[in-house]
Amino acid sequence: SSDNQQGLVFIEQYASRVTCYSSQYGHVNGISYTANNLVGPPSRFPAYGDFPETYVPRTYGCWWKESSVIFKGKNEVDQTGEDFIDVQFQKPVYPYCVNVYETYNSGCVRRLWAGDGQGNWKLFHENPVKQSQKQSQIFSPEPHHLLFLTSLxxxxxxxSFADYYPEVDAVLLVGTETYLAPEESVKLSVLGLYAKVVGLGLHRLVPGFNILESMQRLCFTDKLSQDASVCHLSNxxxxxxxxxxxxxxxxxxCSLACAxxxxNKICKDSVLFTAVNLKPYWHCVNLLSLKWLGARSQCLQYLDLSWCGSYGKFSSSDFSWFIKQYGKRLRILRLENCSFLNNEALYSISTSCPYLQELNLRGCRDLESTAFWHLGKLHVxxxxxxxxxxxxxxxLLVSLQSMASLxxxxxxxxxxLSLLGSLDEISRWLNRHRPGIISLDFWRSGHLSNHGMEALVGLEHLRExxxxxxxLPPNGxxxxQLANRCRSLEKLFLTAARIVKDADLIAIAQYCPNLKQLDVLGxxxxxxxxxxxVLDxxxxxxxxxxxxxxxxEAIHVxxxxxTYPNVSIKRIFVNEED
Structure with a gap:
């Protein structure tokens, strides 16, 4: 804790635990690159580099969005980040400042939210999307007091614009147990900024210019409204x-409906709501939101509720009601990291969405394993x-049997699925029953033996x-063989596959002319x-x-x-980066 001249006690605390996260690069039972590495003070900051002691999301850049086999869905002007992580602190405070310690490809923090643990959130800071930076930094937005008691x-x-995986070392929350009056908060912010300006000598750049008076005027003066030109669309x-x-x-x-x-009448037309993406509004979607959408969902075919409903914002029963009422035309349903899902919810999906062609349950870690039996009813x-x-x-195998078009x-x-033999069984089943599958992801899900690889290379239509x-087996x-048989491959990730040799790369170069992404890290x-x-x-x-x-070597890269300016070539080696 620390005091200031107004007598307020500022409490500084590092995260005590992680309550939820969208993805992590590390193994769920491991200690490298996992979400739990955000607990406690920084372990590597201010050093810059790739450190296993940090938190790393699974993806970076544009590469995971450039799949040729996944329906892109509907974009919103308001976009979320690609990943999120929720960290808990021991003592609830009125937040004044949040410091995020970034140690690799910094500059990727998009938004900071304060939560009450019951599904209510307040935006603390928003940052524009920008290119990552090759330096460590403490991301610390301009301090301001938020009238919202929080420990989350x-x-x-x-x-999206990171050159490689972003890494975060720790999170520090600074706040007070009592609320700072708005005028005092602004005064502290202005004085803090003024001290920085004076410290840099910038106040002397323009003689006669009173920077403190100008900053106060900017802080307390309302923005002038501007006349909007009238466009007679109603004609x-x-x-x-x-x-x-x-x-x-x-x-x-929604804004136009208020005009x-x-x-208001036209904006209620259900034809305008055939595709709805609520993920950017995860923080405010509740039962009333679902009821509002329900009145417009007679033609609903695409629904993205990813990240919604956390911490009891709405219940599984609320979701099940909505799906039973309005899910009969759904083709695509995305529910990434939806903690409200349970057996009842999947049963409702399986019985109410007969035309469902895509179901995304990524990151639904709390969904009980028995609930997945209902997937077998999704025949298309x-x-x-x-x-x-x-x-x-x-x-999984029983459910896949009914999905003839998978x-x-x-x-x-x-x-x-990491139990010995699971990936072999899945590969053999796909080889026998779904040989036309074009995209398959087994990342960090176990081992493949010679039998499993034999089945895998027989999936000749694979593109990803x-x-x-x-x-992977050391011989064979x-x-x-995979390159020779699967000649339509566009994406091939062999991360940490120790068995890959130059002969394999030569085969890839010879047989896979459509290849767009190749990962042979480690x-x-x-x-x-x-x-x-391969490059040639x-x-x-x-x-x-x-x-x-x-x-x-660095000189090769x-x-x-x-020679190949259109190829993004990644190389780091023991914290040496090119």
Missing amino acids: IRIEIDG LPEEILRVILTLLDLRSL SSLF MERLILDSTQIELPT SHLSLGDCQN LDIGWCG NWIS NSYITWEGCSR KCRKLRLLDVSYCCQI ANWRR
Whole structure:
């Protein structure tokens, strides 16, 4: 704790535990790159580099969005970060400042939220999306007091423009047990900024300019309203207006509905709500929101409720009611990190959504394994995303039997599938019953034996395959066989696959001309010759990750970047970065 001249006691505290997170790069039972590394004070800051003691989300950049097999969905003007993590502190305070210690590819913190643990949130700070920086930093927005008692902070991370994985070391919350009056809060902020300006000598740049008076005037003066030009859209035929309104996002539709009785009527047209993305509004979606949407959902086909309903904002019964009433036309349902889901909710989905083609349950870690039995009723399913769930092998195989059109299966980080032989069984089943599958993700979900690899290379229509951090058999020349048989591959992630050799890269270069992304991080055998062959032959390549490949030198990467400027080549090695 620390005092200031106004007599307030500022309490400084680091996170005491992690309550929820969207994804993590590390193993759920491990200690490297996991969410729990945010607990306590910084362990590596102010050092800059790739440190296992930090928190790292699973993805970065644009690469995971560039799938050619996943429906992109509807974008909103208001966008969330790509990931979030909720951290709890021991003592509730009125927040004044939040410091986020970034140690690698900093600048990816998008928003900071204060929560009350009951589903209510207040935005503390919002940061524009920007390119990551090659330095460690303490992300600390301008201090201001928030009239909201909290011991829960959500950090939204957006690595869309990050050059590599962003890493966070710790989170510090500064606040008071009593609320600081608004005028005192502004005064402290202005004085703090003034001290920084004086410290830098900037107050002397313009003679006669009173910077403190100017800052106070800016802080206390209301913004002048500007006259808006009038556009007589109401004169257009309703049919034309409906076409125009289909281009609007949800927030714009709601705003336009308040403009006039005519627009209020048109904006209720269910045709405008065939695709609804509520993920950007996760912090305010509740039962009333679902009821409001229900009145407009007669044509609903796409619904994204990812991140919604946390901490009791709405219940499983509320969701089940909505799905039973309005789910009969749904084709796509995305429910990433939805903690309200349970057996009742999945039963409602399976019985009320007969035309569902995509179901995304990524990150629903609390969903009991028995609930997944209901998936077997979804007979037209094409894209099933179950990363970081408790799905078990018998349940999965029985459910897949009814999905004759399955083309995409994502099972990354499913710990109940890490039992010996599980991935082999899944591969053999797919080979026998779904040989036309085009996208498969096994990331960190166990081991593949020779039998499993034999089945896997028989999936000749594969366009995307991620077997990163999976144990692979040391013999059998399987990667070369995979390249030879699966010649349509566009994405191949072989992260930490120690068995890959130059001969495999040469096979990839020879047989996979459409390859766009290749990850061979952590390989000891490949050399610059094999990588050069891939770069030369795979003309559509856009990403090559050779980090921690001990035989790839910095000079090789520098030469490649000059020769192949359209390829993003990643290399870090023992905190040495190119």
